[in-house]
Amino acid sequence: MKLLKLISTLLDYPDDELWEHGEELLAAAAEVDLPAPRGTALQEFIRTLLEQDPLTSQDAWLSTFDRGRSMSLLLFEHIHGESRDRGQAMANLLEAYQRAGLELTARELPDYLPLLLEFLSTRAPSEVRFWLVYINHIVGMLAARAAERHSPYALLFEILVELAESQVDMETLRHRASEEPRDDTPEAMDRLWEEEVVRFGSTPPDANGAPPCRPAFAASARAQGQPRVP
Template sequence: MSLLKLIGVLLDYPREELWQHGEELLDASDDPALSPARRKQLRAFVQQLLDSDPLDAQSAWLATFDRGRAMSLLLFEHIHGESRDRGQAMVDLIEAYRRNGFELDARELPDYLPLLLEYLSHRPQAEAKDYLHHVGHIAGMLAARAAERELPHAVLLEILVEAGEGKVNLELLRQRASEEVRDDTVEAMDRLWEDEAVRFGSEAPSQDCKPPHRSPARAAQQEAQP
C-alpha cells in the first residue's frame, strides 16, 4: 500500500473492515520516504486507531469531519464554497479521473480528499506531487485546525503538506486557526441549519446522509481499456 493510499484510508470514515487489515496498515506506515520521526508518529496513529472500538472511532470521525465546514474533507468547499464554480470544478475533476481509467461510485463526490488520494496513488509521482502542491494550502489549513483542536489526524494532514513540497507556513496557519470561531459547536450547527438553503438537483445530498461507501481493501481505480 502506497503512502498516499494509506493516508487516504486513515482519513476516510473508519468502516469495520479496516480493523481486518491492521497489519497491512502498520506495515505501510513504515514508509522509507518519511523521516524516522514521521514514521513513528504515523505508526502511533494507526496503532491508536486499531486499539480503539470501531463505534467510538466512527463517532469521533463524524464529530471531526462531518460537523461544520472548517474540517470538511471536500476540497472544493474550501475553494468555491457553494458557488457555481464548484460544480464546474467537479465536472472537470471527474473528467480527469475518467481519462485515466478511474471510475467513481454514484455516491462519491470527486473532491473528497481520501478519494483524491486513492486516485493520486495510482498516478506518476511527479503528477501526484504537483497536485498535492496545488492543494497544499487547504491541507495546511486543515492540519492547523486539527492541531488547534488537538486531533490526532493533524499528523496525516501535515504529511500531505510535506508530500506536496509547498511553501506552507504551518505555524502561521496555526495562529490563524487559533483565532477562528469554531463552527462545530451546537450553537454554530443550529445557525447553519437555519441559514442553509434547500438544494435540488445533482448537488443535493443523499437522503440517508451516510458517508460515501469506501473500503480500505478496495482500489477504486479501474484499468483503462486498451
Template sequence: MSLLKLVGVLMDYPQDALWQHREELLEAANDPALSPARRRALADFVRGLLDTDPLTAQDRWLRLFDRGRSMSLLLFEHIHGESRDRGQAMVDLIEAYRKNGFELAAKELPDYLPLLLEYLGHRPEAEARDWLQHVSNIVGLLAARAAERESPYALLFELLVEYADGKLDLGVFRKRASEEPRDDTPEVMDRLWEEEAVRFGAEAPGEDCPPTSRPAGRPKAAAQVQP
C-alpha cells in the same frame, strides 16, 4: 500500499472492516520515504485508531469532519462553497480521472480528499506532488484546524503538506486557526439547522433556489477507483 493511499484510507470514515487490516496498515506506515520520527508517529496513529472501539472511532470522525464546514474533506467546498463554479470543477475533475483510465466505482463526490488520494496513489510521484501542491493551502489549513482541536488527524494532513513540497509555513495557518471562530459548537450547529429548517407556504423557497449550505450528515466511504 502507497503512502498516499494509506493516508487516504486512514483519513476516510473508519468502516468496521478497517480493523481487519491492522498488520497491513502498520507495514505500510513503515514507509522508507518517511523520516524515522514520522514513521513512528504514523504507526502510533494506526495503533491508536485500531485500539479504539469502532463505534467510538466513528463518532470521533463525525465530530471532527462532519460538523460545520471548516474541516470538510470536500476540497471544492473550501474553494467554491455553494457557487455554480463548484459544479463545473466537479465535472473537470471527473474527466481528469477518466482521462487517466480511472472510473469511480460508487456515487461519490470526486473532490472528497480520501478519494483524490486513492487516485493519486496510482499516478506518477511527480504528478501526485503537483496535484497536492495546488491544494496545499487547503490541506495546510485543515492540518492547523485539526491541531487546534487537538486531533491526531492533524498528522495525516501534515504528511500531505510535506509530501507536496514541505515548504509551506504551517505556523501561519496555526495562527489563523487559533483566531478563527469554531463552527462545530452546539450553538453554531443549532443556528445552522434553524436557518435551514424546512419552510412551507409563502415562505417556502422555489425549486430553483439552491440551499445556502450543506447540512451535516454521515458521508459515504470514499469510492474505490479502478485503473
C-alpha cells in the same frame, strides 16, 4: 505511491473492515519512506486507532469532519464554497478520473480528499506533485485546525503538507486557526441548519451513518475481497 494510499485509507471514514486489516496497515506504515519521527508517529496513530472500539473511532471521525464546514474533506468547498465554480471544478476533476479509466458512483464526490489521494497513488510523480501543491494551502489549514482541536488527524495533514514540498507558512495558518470561531458547536450547527440551502451533490448518509462520498477504488477492492492497502 503507497504512502498516499495509506493516508487515504486512514483519512476515510473508519468502517469495521479497517480493523480486519490492521496488521497490513501497520506493515504498510513501516515500509513508507518518511523521516523516522514521522514514520514512528504514523505507526502510533494506527495502533491507537486500532486499539479503539470501532464505534468510538467512527464517532470521533464524524465529530471531526462532519460537523461544520471548516474541517470538510470536500476540497472544493474550501475553494469555491457553494458557487457555480465549484460545479465546474468538480466536472473537470471527474473528467480527469474518467480519462484514467476510473468511474465514480452517483454517491461519490470527486473532490473528497481520500478519493483524490487514492487516485494520486496510481499516478506519475509529476502529477502527484502538481495536485499536492495545488491543494497544499487547504491541507495546511486543515492541519492547523485539527491541531487547534487536538485531533490526532492533524498528523496526516501535516505529512501531506510536507510531501508537497511547497512554501506554506504553517505558523500563520496556526495563528489563523486559533482565532477562528468554532463551527462544530451545537449552537453553530443550529445556525447552519437554519441557514442551509440545497448543496451541490448533497446526499444523505447511508443506513450505517457513514458519509456518502467514500472512495470508489476502496469499495471496489472490498467487493473483491482485497484489502485497501496492499
